[in-house]
Amino acid sequence: xxxxxxxxxxxxxxxxxxxxxxxxxxxxxxxxxxxxxxxxxxxxxxxxxxxxxxxxxxxxxxxxxxxxxxxxxxxxxxxxxxxxxxxxxxxxxxxxxxxxxxxxxxxxxxxxxxxxxxxxxxxxxxxxxxxxxxxxxxxxxxxxxxxxxxxxxxxxxxxxxxxxxxxxxxxxxxxxxxxxxxxxxxxxxxxxxxxxxxxxxxxxxxxxxxxxxxxxxx
Amino acid sequence: xxxxxxxxxxxxxxxxxxxxxxxxxxxxxxxxxxxxxxxxxxxxxxxxxxxxxxxxxxxxxxxxxxxxxxxxxxxxxxxxxxxxxxxxxxxxxxxxxxxxxxxxxxxxxxxxxxxxxxxxxxxxxxxxxxxxxxxxxxxxxxxxxxxxxxxxxxxxxxxxxxxxxxxxxxxxxxxxxxxxxxxxxxxxxxxxxxxxxxxxxxxxxxxxxxxxxxxxxx
DNA sequence: TGTACATCAGTGAACGCGCGTTCACTGATGTAC
DNA sequence: TGTACATCAGTGAACGCGCGTTCACTGATGTAC
Numbered sequence: 001x002x003x004x005x006x007x008x009x010x011x012x013x014x015x016x017x018x019x020x021x022x023x024x025x026x027x028x029x030x031x032x033x034x035x036x037x038x039x040x041x042x043x044x045x046x047x048x049x050x051x052x053x054x055x056x057x058x059x060x061x062x063x064x065x066x067x068x069x070x071x072x073x074x075x076x077x078x079x080x081x082x083x084x085x086x087x088x089x090x091x092x093x094x095x096x097x098x099x100x101x102x103x104x105x106x107x108x109x110x111x112x113x114x115x116x117x118x119x120x121x122x123x124x125x126x127x128x129x130x131x132x133x134x135x136x137x138x139x140x141x142x143x144x145x146x147x148x149x150x151x152x153x154x155x156x157x158x159x160x161x162x163x164x165x166x167x168x169x170x171x172x173x174x175x176x177x178x179x180x181x182x183x184x185x186x187x188x189x190x191x192x193x194x195x196x197x198x199x200x201x202x203x204x205x206x207x208x209x210x211x212x213x214x215x216x217x218x
Numbered sequence: 219x220x221x222x223x224x225x226x227x228x229x230x231x232x233x234x235x236x237x238x239x240x241x242x243x244x245x246x247x248x249x250x251x252x253x254x255x256x257x258x259x260x261x262x263x264x265x266x267x268x269x270x271x272x273x274x275x276x277x278x279x280x281x282x283x284x285x286x287x288x289x290x291x292x293x294x295x296x297x298x299x300x301x302x303x304x305x306x307x308x309x310x311x312x313x314x315x316x317x318x319x320x321x322x323x324x325x326x327x328x329x330x331x332x333x334x335x336x337x338x339x340x341x342x343x344x345x346x347x348x349x350x351x352x353x354x355x356x357x358x359x360x361x362x363x364x365x366x367x368x369x370x371x372x373x374x375x376x377x378x379x380x381x382x383x384x385x386x387x388x389x390x391x392x393x394x395x396x397x398x399x400x401x402x403x404x405x406x407x408x409x410x411x412x413x414x415x416x417x418x419x420x421x422x423x424x425x426x427x428x429x430x431x432x433x434x435x436x
Numbered sequence: 437t438g439t440a441c442a443t444c445a446g447t448g449a450a451c452g453c454g455c456g457t458t459c460a461c462t463g464a465t466g467t468a469c
Numbered sequence: 470t471g472t473a474c475a476t477c478a479g480t481g482a483a484c485g486c487g488c489g490t491t492c493a494c495t496g497a498t499g500t501a502c
Contacts, residue, residue: 019445019495019497020496040344041343047487055445055446057448057488057489058447058491059447061490062445063445067489123399123407124399125258126258126407128409166412167412171393171421174393174396177396178394178399181399183392188346189344194384195385195388206429207430209429238464238478239478242479264456273478273480274480275481276458276480280478280479
């Protein structure tokens with residue numbers, strides 16, 4: 001199979017956009033996301049991302065030092081959208097704290113299902129949040145939104161049995177993440193489960209909150 | 219940098235092993251595991267695994283159709299060892315059901331920490347358990363061991379509040395997996411957490427079991 | 437408003453490299469008689 | 470116990486390919502005057 005781009009840069013892309021691309025950096029992040037979604041976590045190369053964005057193979061080097069730097073930016077964009085989704089779920093009008101927490105849980109699962117490429121770049125690509133300040137900031141923002149929702153739920157409990165806030169948020173995060181990664185993901189790695197992932201998470205959270213004493217027993 | 223194997227097949231390896239390798243299949247799985255551990259989930263090639271096993275680049279094709287088939291075997295071997303670890307934890311002498319469940323949880327975390335390469339091949343490489351009967355069997359064996367431990371704990375509860383066995387096992391699995399994947403893993407993807415992963419899991423399970431009513435409240 | 441110039445963000449050719457895969461081959465092993 | 474032969478599990482050379490990266494370059498844009 002010979003390599004032959006469907007449409008060379010001189011055709012459509014260049015005609016439309018001129019010599020300068022405008023926002024190549026973002027276009028490359030999106031191309032990488034699409035390639036990861038299509039061919040799995042290890043299925044993308046800088047060269048192919050450049051092709052998909054309609055630029056020459058050397059163009060990406062104006063924006064990214066190497067392939068790793070591009071993955072970091074994919075993870076960063078993923079965390080930004082992820083945090084935005086959690087924020088939107090949380091701030092929907094007239095929700096009780098418990099409803100808002102559940103909404104965040106559903107947003108977590110929805111993100112894993114609809115954006116498996118971001119999900120794997122964020123959590124499974126070996127990229128540590130520590131390698132980039134922006135990445136860390138967005139990852140922290142996501143976690144803090146979850147922690148805020150947990151606090152609101154915990155605040156409904158009598159003071160003497162209020163759980164350690166950080167612990168509760170970490171537990172809820174792990175639970176959401178485990179269900180998303182095993183049963184909720186939108187790619188081939190998804191496992192069969194007795195219930196839909198959403199129900200699984202909601203029931204687990206309910207049991208957990210009862211265990212904390214912030215939800216009435218039975 | 220020229221390609222030059224430190225020790226060519228004609229030197230040490232071949233001298234020791236003769237023309238036939240003996241167990242090349244297993245040696246290649248182990249080489250792949252080592253390469254994944256060293257360079258991340260996308261960091262291995264058939265050619266390099268062959269080199270590491272001390273055979274020619276064409277030798278792997280006697281045992282594996284392609285690179286994917288090799289990853290599947292890595293995942294299979296991983297689930298076998300994982301299930302063995304859960305079994306060992308469960309069957310340690312004179313444990314209460316609750317202690318046995320905790321021991322399995324610790325075994326889960328220990329596996330994620332000590333064998334990040336197996337962990338990522340099993341859960342994060344896009345390999346679905348459905349692609350291979352042996353893989354599915356070993357994955358099911360692991361889950362069933364967890365389910366058995368959950369059943370034993372649930373059996374200690376009064377009959378009227380005994381939780382659905384499958385649901386409870388799925389919840390515990392997701393919780394263990396979430397903590398392992400986020401805070402317990404043995405590679406660069408590990409995140410900071412307020413508590414050691416083992417404590418995090420033990421406390422979450424305790425809260426969950428209290429919520430189910432199989433552990434006394436306070 | 438116009439022009440000169442610096443800077444930015446692309447091009448495209450070139451390179452060396454290692455990978456995946458195929459092929460005819462050959463050494464080692466097991467087995468039938 | 471010995472020999473012939475089939476089968477298994479390797480070899481090693483060869484190939485085409487796409488990747489990563491570099492380089493001198495050039496078109497487009499913004500700005501100082």
